[in-house]
Amino acid sequence: xxxxxxxxxxxxxxxxxxxxxxxxxxxxxxxxxxxxxxxxxxxxxxxxxxxxxxxxxxxxxxxxxxxxxxxxxxxxxxxxxxxxxxxxxxxxxxxxxxxxxxxxxxxxxxxxxxxxxxxxxxxxxxxxxxxxxxxxxxxxxxxxxxxxxxxxxxxxxxxxxxxxxxxxxxxxxxxxxxxxxxxxxxxxxxxxxxxxxxxxxxxxxxxxxxxxxxxxxxxxxxxxxxxxxxxxxxxxxxxxxxxxxxxxxxxxxx
Amino acid sequence: xxxxxxxxxxxxxxxxxxxxxxxxxxxxxxxxxxxxxxxxxxxxxxxxxxxxxxxxxxxxxxxxxxxxxxxxxxxxxxxxxxxxxxxxxxxxxxxxxxxxxxxxxxxxxxxxxxxxxxxxxxxxxxxxxxxxxxxxxxxxxxxxxxxxxxxxxxxxxxxxxxxxxxxxxxxxxxxxxxxxxxxxxxxxxxxxxxxxxxxxxxxxxxxxxxxxxxxxxxxxxxxxxxxxxxxxxxxxxxxxxxxxxxxxxxxxxxxxxxxxxxxxxxxxxxxxxxxxxxxxxxxxxxxxxxxxxxxxxxxxxxxxxxxxxxxxxxxxxxxxxxxxxxxxxxxxxxxxxxxxxxxxxxxxxxxxxxxxxxxxxxxxxxxxxxxxxxxxxxxxxxxxxxxxxxxxxxxxxxxxxxxxxxxxxxxxxxxxxxxxxxxxxxxxxxxxxxxxxxxxxxxxxxxxxxxxxxxxxxxxxxxxxxxxxxxxxxxxxxxxxxxxxxxxxxxxxxxxxxxxxxxxxxxxxxxxxxxxxxxxxxxxxxxxxxxxxxxxxxxxxxxxxxxxxxxxxxxxxxxxxx
Numbered sequence: 006x007x008x009x010x011x012x013x014x015x016x017x018x019x020x021x022x023x024x025x026x027x028x029x030x031x032x033x034x035x036x037x038x039x040x041x042x043x044x045x046x047x048x049x050x051x052x053x054x055x056x057x058x059x060x061x062x063x064x065x066x067x068x069x070x071x072x073x074x075x076x077x078x079x080x081x082x083x084x085x086x087x088x089x090x091x092x093x094x095x096x097x098x099x100x101x102x103x104x105x106x107x108x109x110x111x112x113x114x115x116x117x118x119x120x121x122x123x124x125x126x127x128x129x130x131x132x133x134x135x136x137x138x139x140x141x142x143x144x145x146x147x148x149x150x151x152x153x154x155x156x157x158x159x160x161x162x163x164x165x166x167x168x169x170x171x172x173x174x175x176x177x178x179x180x181x182x183x184x185x186x187x188x189x190x191x192x193x194x195x196x197x198x199x200x201x202x203x204x205x206x207x208x209x210x211x212x213x214x215x216x217x218x219x220x221x222x223x224x225x226x227x228x229x230x231x232x233x234x235x236x237x238x239x240x241x242x243x244x245x246x247x248x249x250x251x252x253x254x255x256x257x258x259x
Numbered sequence: 260x261x262x263x264x265x266x267x268x269x270x271x272x273x274x275x276x277x278x279x280x281x282x283x284x285x286x287x288x289x290x291x292x293x294x295x296x297x298x299x300x301x302x303x304x305x306x307x308x309x310x311x312x313x314x315x316x317x318x319x320x321x322x323x324x325x326x327x328x329x330x331x332x333x334x335x336x337x338x339x340x341x342x343x344x345x346x347x348x349x350x351x352x353x354x355x356x357x358x359x360x361x362x363x364x365x366x367x368x369x370x371x372x373x374x375x376x377x378x379x380x381x382x383x384x385x386x387x388x389x390x391x392x393x394x395x396x397x398x399x400x401x402x403x404x405x406x407x408x409x410x411x412x413x414x415x416x417x418x419x420x421x422x423x424x425x426x427x428x429x430x431x432x433x434x435x436x437x438x439x440x441x442x443x444x445x446x447x448x449x450x451x452x453x454x455x456x457x458x459x460x461x462x463x464x465x466x467x468x469x470x471x472x473x474x475x476x477x478x479x480x481x482x483x484x485x486x487x488x489x490x491x492x493x494x495x496x497x498x499x500x501x502x503x504x505x506x507x508x509x510x511x512x513x514x515x516x517x518x519x520x521x522x523x524x525x526x527x528x529x530x531x532x533x534x535x536x537x538x539x540x541x542x543x544x545x546x547x548x549x550x551x552x553x554x555x556x557x558x559x560x561x562x563x564x565x566x567x568x569x570x571x572x573x574x575x576x577x578x579x580x581x582x583x584x585x586x587x588x589x590x591x592x593x594x595x596x597x598x599x600x601x602x603x604x605x606x607x608x609x610x611x612x613x614x615x616x617x618x619x620x621x622x623x624x625x626x627x628x629x630x631x632x633x634x635x636x637x638x639x640x641x642x643x644x645x646x647x648x649x650x651x652x653x654x655x656x657x658x659x660x661x662x663x664x665x666x667x668x669x670x671x672x673x674x675x676x677x678x679x680x681x682x683x684x685x686x687x688x689x690x691x692x693x694x695x696x697x698x699x700x701x702x703x704x705x706x707x708x709x710x711x712x713x714x715x716x717x718x719x720x721x722x723x724x725x726x727x728x729x730x731x732x733x734x735x736x737x738x739x740x741x742x743x744x745x746x747x748x749x750x751x752x753x754x755x756x757x758x759x760x761x762x763x764x765x766x767x768x769x770x771x772x773x774x775x776x777x778x779x780x781x782x783x784x785x786x787x788x789x790x791x792x793x794x795x796x797x798x799x800x801x802x803x804x805x806x807x808x809x810x811x812x813x814x815x816x817x818x819x820x821x
Contacts, residue, residue: 055644074782079647089638091563093570098562105559106646111548114555150642 006030007052007158007189011061014047021047022213024061029189031157034180036204036221037193040241043210045193046086049162052191053083065158079107082156084164086193088143092136096127096146099135100153107154114153121149125172140167148176159183160191165199177203201233211241283312284378291383306383307480308458313379313397314479315450317371318404319443324367325412326436326580330572332360332413333420339524353520357513364409372401392487400483403505407475410508412439417515417523425526432572433579440583441590448591464493471497475504552659556648560656560711561663564631567713568664571635574713581626582619588739589615605680608750612680613689614743616673620697621738623665628704631657631712632721640714640785650709650780654773657712661701670694688755692746695762700738702769709777710784 007029014021022044029035037045050056052063054074063070070077090099097118104114122131125145135143144167151159161180165173180203184190194200200207201221209217217224217240221233230236287309294302325332334342334356342352380393415435419428446453457477460470461484471477471493478501484491485498515523544562552561568574592611605612634640673693678686724731749755 053645055641075647075649077647078645081645083641083645085641087638089636089641091636091639094566098566102559102563103642103646105555105562106642106648108555108647110555 006066008064009048009052009061010064012048012051012058012063013060014044014051014056015059020213022051022210025208025210025215026061027208027218029191031187031189032184033206034184034190034192034204036200036207037191037210038195038197038200038207038237039210039216043241044213045210046162047213048210049086049160049191049193053081053160054078079154080157082151082154082159084144084147084151084161086162086166088140088147088167090135090143090146092138093134095132095134096122096138096142097131099146100149103150104153109154117153118149121153125149141169141172144168145172156188158189158191160193162193163195164192165194165196173199197232197234197237207233209237209240216240283309284375284382287379288382304458304462307461307484308454309379309383310397310400310483311454311457311476311480312450313372313375314401314404314476314483315446315453317368317375317401318408319446320371321364321367321405322408322412322439322443325409326439326576328363329416329432329436329576332416334520334523334527336527339527343524343528349520349524350517353516356520357516360413360512360516364406368402368405368409371405372398376401389487396483396486399486400479400501403482403501404475404479406505406509407479407501410512414508414511414515417512417519420526421515421519421522429572433575436576437579437583437586440580441587444584444587445590448587449594461493464491466493466496475501478504547663551662552656554652554655556652557656557659560653561660564657564660564712565663567635568627568630571713574630574633574635577630577633578626581622581629585618585622588618592618608677608681608685608689608747610740610743610747612676613746614739615676616669616689616693617696617739617742619672620665620669620693620700621735623668624661624697624700624704627661627664627701628708629722631708632715633713633717634715635713637714637716640711643711643714643783644785648711648783650777650783651774653711653783654705654709654777657708658701658705658770660712661705662698665697665701666694669697685750688750689746691759692749692755695759695766696738696742699762699766699769702766702773706769706773708773709780715785 008027010026012025013023025044025048027035037048039045047056051058054063054070054077057071065077065080091102094102100118100121101114104118109117122128125148127142127145130138130142135146138146144164148164151161165176168176177199180190180192184205192200192204204221206220207217207224208215217236219227224236225231225233228236228239230239290305291302294305334352338356376394376397380397381390384390384393412435416428416432419431423431453474453476456470457474457480460468460474460477461480465471478497481494481497482501484494547561548558552558568578592614670690670693674686674690677689722731745758746755749758
């Protein structure tokens with residue numbers, strides 16, 4: 006079980022996030038939602054151990070992850086928001102690097118890399134440097150790298166960014182299967198429909214604070230919203246969308 | 260080279276070569292007065308020789324500038340993507356880029372030559388007319404030599420890009436860069452004989468002299484003399500040749516920009532990605548995995564380190580500079596003997612014939628250590644941060660990469676050179692001695708190395724070379740030439756086992772110290788190192804910077820790059 010209590014992060018005097026709490030049981034998918042700058046990436050950074058919280062803690066099975074970050078990271082799979090890769094490496098080389106960093110044996114690594122590259126349609130380009138890959142191809146490499154070592158906690162930050170429709174559907178199904186097999190999944194995204202379909206519960210952040218945290222269906226009922234998008238509008242969006250669009254049109258045509 | 264460091268490195272390199280030219284002018288005043296009074300017949304030759312010195316220093320500096328700015332001389336992918344979507348005609352883009360290249364050249368050429376030109380023109384003038392013509396003569400001759408070097412290199416790069424393609428050009432770039440550095444360093448090391456030989460050839464005035472026909476310095480000194488108003492007929496012909504060689508590369512570069520700009524842009528973005536899979540490299544890496552690096556984490560770090568050194572342009576360029584420097588020193592030791600037809604150099608082991616592998620070892624080991632601190636694609640380091648890595652395993656991977664980069668080529672070159680000139684028994688002993696010393700040096704340099712290589716921000720000046728260069732120079736001389744002399748004596752007496760055993764034991768002790776330190780390091784650090792407090796008194800700004808960083812971190816406000 007992954008627990009976060011009172012997670013707070015300051016950047017100098019600026020608040021990144023304040024007092025974020027949630028509990029993630031095995032087999033559940035939690036969706037992290039929020040507008041730009043609401044603190045999603047900071048929260049993800051603290052959950053993955055990449056950022057040290059200014060306050061609060063994250064515990065895995067009752068142990069603070071910072072007590073043994075090495076052991077925690079061994080159980081973690083992470084897809085970052087941006088596809089930052091060593092683009093002078095080929096997809097095959099990068100996945101081999103990840104597999105070895107995760108301690109997989111050469112034979113297991115080779116077998117899994119071969120299969121994942123085939124599944125994602127990257128076999129033909131496996132030896133080309135990733136600088137030549139499209140955004141979607143790089144995202145597929147990131148997904149493969151995150152899952153290679155069979156992690157028990159999977160943190161996905163915009164995992165479908167740049168993916169084609171078929172692969173997006175595959176990812177959606179994969180997240181369900183990962184959850185069914187007892188893994189804990191954190192899914193951060195702006196795609197509300199996807200979150201609504203794959204997440205058991207959602208955590209909505211706004212201005213670095215938790216605006217709502219509830220099971221997806223319960224949140225819709227609570228706010229009397231037809232969809233998660235409507236609930237999100239009610240909770241977070243304060244601007245008049247139509248008037249902003251109209252203002253942009255006025256600006257560019259005059 | 261890290262972002263932002265390119266400009267400062269360029270300026271420092273240029274300043275290093277330009278500073279002597281500025282200082283020398285004042286020293287020549289006394290020399291010329293002395294010669295005019297006591298040896299008037301030698302004055303003209305001395306002036307030619309000194310004019311050659313200014314030309315060589317200036318063109319050497321501009322050559323280094325060109326090497327450092329290599330990747331920015333022609334349009335790259337980013338340029339094409341940024342400018343290509345804008346409504347700007349290719350012709351305008353080409354002229355804009357050509358203009359900026361010319362501006363870069365003019366700025367550096369002017370900075371290198373104007374001040375020495377003014378002072379030296381006044382000092383070297385024998386008549387009033389000479390003084391008036393001296394400044395333009397100095398500027399035109401030096402700038403012509405600079406243009407020959409700078410646009411010569413851009414021309415070669417451009418022709419390669421257009422003719423052979425981007426991939427071939429990128430593969431050949433380190434060789435060209437290393438070659439340029441080699442030529443510049445050799446020129447500096449042989450600057451005295453080169454000037455003297457040119458001055459003597461000019462004095463003889465024999466047009467069929469190979470130096471006057473093939474050595475560019477003679478042509479540019481001739482330009483100097485022609486504008487300065489010489490009466491020697493040979494000078495005009497040589498000056499014309501110099502002018503042609505100064506202008507031709509410039510014209511070819513301009514033509515490449517104007518007529519082949521579309522092609523250059525297309526090459527930048529359309530070059531298909533080459534395969535990274537080669538049978539030989541896979542076989543070698545499989546062998547290394549089986550024999551030397553068995554733990555998965557060590558394999559990952561070792562492979563990553565070797566790939567960065569082989570593929571990152573910055574790292575390749577810097578390694579090429581280190582190796583180029585080493586080759587220049589090796590050639591310096593060997594060339595005079597060849598020129599003198601000295602058969603004794605390789606008849607038996609001498610310092611000159613034993614030192615090359617050690618010079619190579621010093622360059623490779625120091626280069627390897629220095630490059631570990633220079634980051635590559637810093638935002639992509641999240642993969643290391645999100646993995647369960649221990650400092651000990653990471654350090655072991657780096658160490659093994661170091662062994663492959665330093666020990667293997669050093670031992671091979673030592674064995675091959677000794678086997679070629681002497682016999683196999685000496686070859687083995689020479690290879691073992693050089694390998695043992697290389698191992699010791701590597702252990703010493705890696706003593707304080709920790710963290711994932713190429714994954715931290717770079718802080719320049721950590722080696723404090725500007726303060727400790729006499730110490731480093733002494734260490735280098737002791738490591739190369741003194742060690743070679745010691746080896747020569749040991750080879751004469753027949754036993755190198757004991758010294759090698761002592762060196763290996765010292766290396767082992769250093770390795771134990773490193774392992775002990777890493778064993779007590781709980782986790783990997785990805786943050787920048789703070790320069791230690793010891794040097795506060797020596798360099799105020801550095802001490803203050805260190806204090807600022809320390810305070811910043813204590814307050815928990817350090818910027819973290821994920």
